[in-house]
Amino acid sequence: MSVAEALPETMLIGDLHFEVRESPRRTTVGITVDRDGSLQLHAPAGCPPDALAAWAYSKRIWVYRKLAEKDLLLSAQPAKEFVTGEGFTYLGRGHRLLVTDADAVRMERGRLVMPRSEVDAGTADAALIRWYRARGGHWLPSRLKRWADRMALAPTGLDVRDLGYRWGSLSGNGRLNIHWATLQLPPSLIDYVLVHELAHIQSPQHTSAFWATVERAMPDYERRKSDLLTAGAGLWLG
Known part of the structure; x- marks a missing residue:
């Protein structure tokens, strides 16, 4: 043998x-x-x-062909300056930065407030990422529960963190990981990321069964998947 x-x-x-x-x-x-x-x-x-x-x-x-698409997305990542008037996105809506003597990053009257101390210390990017992560920790759980109940799939938990160039992932213990940068996307595209990762609980690989699970929960997933590819070009990744 x-x-x-x-x-x-x-x-x-x-x-x-x-x-x-x-x-x-x-x-x-x-x-x-x-x-x-x-x-x-x-x-x-x-x-x-x-x-x-x-x-x-x-x-x-x-x-x-896929690498060409990735190169297009990566080359288009916007550079940001931490100055008053710079634009950042939260849940698909643009907000202008306001650098003030505030003590923490926050949303105030449609402006994204950034402490001057963070800008002067060169830590504004880290402070804003922490803000996105914190907002994700508050906003995502109820959104996730809605889809998890609809799909009858139960993740063991949720983490919002840096995932490099992945929107989301599923840990071996069934815990969902979502990139903090997804909080810049419109809610409909965040929903696609959540449904995609939930489907991996049942089907670890991108098989026909996996995509059937996604389609049952989200019949227009192909349009959202395409929109996500385009939206990725405009996200700030830190």
């Missing part, structure tokens, strides 16, 4: 560099293109390396 050849940790397919992730739970191969442009090649246990490489090579045009 021959022993199956082990998959390498990485693969270079043409000029594309993949991180290889093998899982006994998978039955098919797949590719993930993260928002930072990194590539993951997913494979079921025992998949022959040559077959995996051949499949990835056949998908290279699709990967190039």
Whole structure:
């Protein structure tokens, strides 16, 4: 009896560099293109390396197209200055910054108030990120519960934090992680992120069953998914 050849940790397919992730739970191969442009090649246990490489090579045009989309988004990330009048977004609505002698970041009469002390210390970006995280901690739970009840799926908790170039993720213990930057999105697109991550409780991979779960909860998910791709170009990521 021959022993199956082990998959390498990485693969270079043409000029594309993949991180290889093998899982006994998978039955098919797949590719993930993260928002930072990194590539993951997913494979079921025992998949022959040559077959995996051949499949990835056949998908290279699709990967190039996705990378082009990512490059467009990443190149469009706006630069922000912490001066009075600069614009920041919260729940899809633009708000002008007001630098004052306040003691904390807050929303006041439609203006986003920033303490002058944070600007002078060079910590305004960190202060604003903390504010987004705190707002997410208050705003997201009831929104999440609404969708979780509708989908009959129960996460073990919710964290709002920096996820790099991912909108959300699901921890192995069933806890949802949402990027603080999503608080800049309109509520309808935040809802898509929540539904997407909730669906992973039932289907860890992006299988047809996964997308069927998303569609049952959100029949117009494809439009929201497309809108999210466009909206990502305008978000401030710190």
